[in-house]
Amino acid sequence: MREPCVSAKSNRLQKITTMEKNEQPIRKTFQNSILAWIDERLPIISIMQREYINYPTPRNVNYFWSFGAIATVMLLVMITTGLVLAMQYTSHTAMAFSSVQRIMRDVNYGWLLRTIHMNGASMFFLAVYIHIYRGMYYGSYKKPRELIWILGVMILLLMMATAFTGYVLPWGQMSYWAATVITNLFSAVPLIGEHIVSFLWGGFSVDNPTLNRFFVLHFLLPFVILGVVLLHVAALHVTGSNNPDGVDVKSKRDTLPFHPYITSKDSLAMLVFAIIYAAIVFYAPNFLNHPDNAIPANPLSTPEHIVPEWYFLPFYAVLRAIPNKLLGVLGLFGGVAILFFLPFLDRSKVRSCRYRPIYRWFLWAFVIDVVFLGWLGGRPAEEPYILWARLGTLYYFGFFLLLVPLVSLFERPSPLPASISEPVLKTADRPRVS
Amino acid sequence: MNETSSSRGNTHIGGRERREFLGLLVGATGAVGAVAFTWPIVDSLNPAKDVLSLASIDVNISELQEGQSITVKWRGKPVFIRYRTQLEIKKAEDANWQKFRDPQSDTERVKKAKYIVVIGICTHLGCVPLGQKNITQRGEYGGWFCPCHGSYYDESGRVRKGPAPLNLTVPPYEFLDERTMRIG
Numbered sequence: 001m002r003e004p005c006v007s008a009k010s011n012r013l014q015k016i017t018t019m020e021k022n023e024q025p026i027r028k029t030f031q032n033s034i035l036a037w038i039d040e041r042l043p044i045i046s047i048m049q050r051e052y053i054n055y056p057t058p059r060n061v062n063y064f065w066s067f068g069a070i071a072t073v074m075l076l077v078m079i080t081t082g083l084v085l086a087m088q089y090t091s092h093t094a095m096a097f098s099s100v101q102r103i104m105r106d107v108n109y110g111w112l113l114r115t116i117h118m119n120g121a122s123m124f125f126l127a128v129y130i131h132i133y134r135g136m137y138y139g140s141y142k143k144p145r146e147l148i149w150i151l152g153v154m155i156l157l158l159m160m161a162t163a164f165t166g167y168v169l170p171w172g173q174m175s176y177w178a179a180t181v182i183t184n185l186f187s188a189v190p191l192i193g194e195h196i197v198s199f200l201w202g203g204f205s206v207d208n209p210t211l212n213r214f215f216v217l218h219f220l221l222p223f224v225i226l227g228v229v230l231l232h233v234a235a236l237h238v239t240g241s242n243n244p245d246g247v248d249v250k251s252k253r254d255t256l257p258f259h260p261y262i263t264s265k266d267s268l269a270m271l272v273f274a275i276i277y278a279a280i281v282f283y284a285p286n287f288l289n290h291p292d293n294a295i296p297a298n299p300l301s302t303p304e305h306i307v308p309e310w311y312f313l314p315f316y317a318v319l320r321a322i323p324n325k326l327l328g329v330l331g332l333f334g335g336v337a338i339l340f341f342l343p344f345l346d347r348s349k350v351r352s353c354r355y356r357p358i359y360r361w362f363l364w365a366f367v368i369d370v371v372f373l374g375w376l377g378g379r380p381a382e383e384p385y386i387l388w389a390r391l392g393t394l395y396y397f398g399f400f401l402l403l404v405p406l407v408s409l410f411e412r413p414s415p416l417p418a419s420i421s422e423p424v425l426k427t428a429d430r431p432r433v434s
Numbered sequence: 435m436n437e438t439s440s441s442r443g444n445t446h447i448g449g450r451e452r453r454e455f456l457g458l459l460v461g462a463t464g465a466v467g468a469v470a471f472t473w474p475i476v477d478s479l480n481p482a483k484d485v486l487s488l489a490s491i492d493v494n495i496s497e498l499q500e501g502q503s504i505t506v507k508w509r510g511k512p513v514f515i516r517y518r519t520q521l522e523i524k525k526a527e528d529a530n531w532q533k534f535r536d537p538q539s540d541t542e543r544v545k546k547a548k549y550i551v552v553i554g555i556c557t558h559l560g561c562v563p564l565g566q567k568n569i570t571q572r573g574e575y576g577g578w579f580c581p582c583h584g585s586y587y588d589e590s591g592r593v594r595k596g597p598a599p600l601n602l603t604v605p606p607y608e609f610l611d612e613r614t615m616r617i618g
């Protein structure tokens with residue numbers, strides 16, 4: 001082994017062998033011999049322990065930090081109910097509508113599974129929108145968490161595609177016309193628009209080939225989402241969680257182990273969320289539904305007033321506010337895509353709005369604007385709603401493109417606490433317990 | 435180990451070029467293969483032959499009276515046929531069409547002035563405009579009105595207001611005789 005001409009490769013080999021001989025196994029073994037046996041071969045258990053039990057979490061996180069966990073649970077609920085619904089559903093234009101009726105009437109607990117799935121989409125979006133707003137308010141998209149944010153926007157886009165393809169499956173009037181209008185958005189692309197649309201349809205209108213591929217995509221995309229969620233969380237565990245003060249973790253005093261502190265907090269949040277969800281499922285299962293979707297799809301007649309699901313309404317209002325087709329479509333997609341650039345538009349070093357006295361108000365105005373646009377998206381396309389939607393659209397894009405960069409340059413943030421634990425311990429005014 | 439390193443040491447210019455050439459060849463073949471594999475996958479999503487086989491339909495228009503409209507289905511889409519009144523024809527012909535968003539004269543859009551035939555799909559985002567059954571829903575330009583995002587079409591199916599970029603499409607059609615029209 002000591003010959004002068006050892007290649008780099010055998011050198012490395014040698015290192016590994018000595019290490020194996022002389023050092024204790026690096027991995028913590030478990031009491032339980034089966035767990036220990038698995039973990040030595042695939043350290044999945046110690047990884048889970050590190051990331052979900054010991055994982056140091058800022059001690060000041062509030063309930064807004066529970067919505068990521070809630071969204072994850074919603075994804076699993078959707079996948080589970082979707083999987084069994086898919087076993088009963090028929091993706092053919094002649095049978096889709098009645099196969100869903102059969103799920104509602106004949107399949108054991110079909111009514112329950114479907115209402116859980118249907119309203120689950122809304123609850124999922126609700127959780128994710130709150131989750132996004134949390135990120136905006138507390139500056140979680142800023143360095144070093146930009147990639148977590150970007151992966152999150154990708155998840156949002158995938159969710160939108162999933163919810164849209166899913167909404168088409170019951171093949172009611174709203175399903176059919178939503179599919180028609182949304183696929184036609186691509187006809188706005190110059191020159192090849194018409195080709196893209198007939199490519200998406202697999203024909204000359206939304207028809208059986210379209211329904212089939214939408215079903216396949218609707219089945220596939222949630223698993224793609226699951227994959228991106230894993231990356232999103234993996235990236236989070238590299239930087240660690242942000243917190244309501246937006247200051248970095250400086251010492252062990254600033255954090256608590258994930259379990260039992262955060263797990264218990266998340267569990268409580270999840271229970272409350274689940275109660276609201278269950279109340280909708282059992283007492284108002286069709287509250288968010290459009291009655292026109294109880295009419296089977298009819299390609300020859302568009303319902304007089306077509307509206308998308310509530311979670312698309314703000315973007316729909318933007319589409320209708322812009323009188324030019326191509327620009328309207330760009331506005332609709334741009335409204336989501338602009339989120340990708342938020343980390344780079346906001347130059348302020350201060351993360352949390354708690355310490356951003358001016359930006360905070362513009363952000364609240366932005367929330368009101370989005371809700372307002374959502375309301376307008378559900379109104380008919382006539383005055384005065386169109387004018388209002390134009391003003392709302394102006395603020396939406398003005399917020400990202402003008403207010404965010406400018407305010408971040410000129411605002412004087414209020415003084416930041418020295419650390420996370422400092423204000424907590426000060427206000428608590430009692431000896432440290434840790 | 436020794437053999438490879440010595441042969442590498444002896445690499446002459448020709449050998450190196452050969453190596454690069456082989457690398458390039460493999461890469462290029464792989465790229466061609468990847469494209470050749472991808473294209474069928476992508477193209478399978480385009481309309482299939484049965485869908486493409488353009489069916490034409492014959493429509494009996496002998497029952498259609500002045501001022502009436504009928505809707506027929508062609509290639510999965512509604513086609514609007516309207517027997518226009520003298521007043522409607524006059525308004526369509528006299529309109530100042532050069533100023534329209536999609537400038538077309540009425541004569542360009544009809545084969546016989548009394549019949550306007552258009553595909554009943556709004557050129558904005560594909561809804562079916564109103565005004566076939568209920569004449570009070572034709573909107574302020576007397577043709578069709580699309581309620582989805584508010585597009586207005588005139589008696590010739592030309593877009594006059596709203597987000598639609600183009601006039602309603604005129605499908606290929608011909609008159610076989612006085613009573614029958616063939617679409618497609």
Ligand code: HEM
Nearest residue numbers: 078079082083085086089114118121163166167169170222
């Ligand atoms: C990201 C998660 C998901 C979302 C946001 C979502 C959303 C939706 C929506 C909005 C509907 C229409 C509900 C209705 O109007 O009846 C739907 C239907 C459906 N989904 Fe999902 N879904 C998700 C996951 C899944 C998964 C994983 C599957 C299967 C593996 C699935 C299978 C189905 C089936 C078969 C239907 C049609 C039956 C019905 O209308 O109830 N979904 N989905």
Ligand code: FES
Nearest residue numbers: 556558559580583
């Ligand atoms: S689809 Fe007719 S106005 Fe939008």
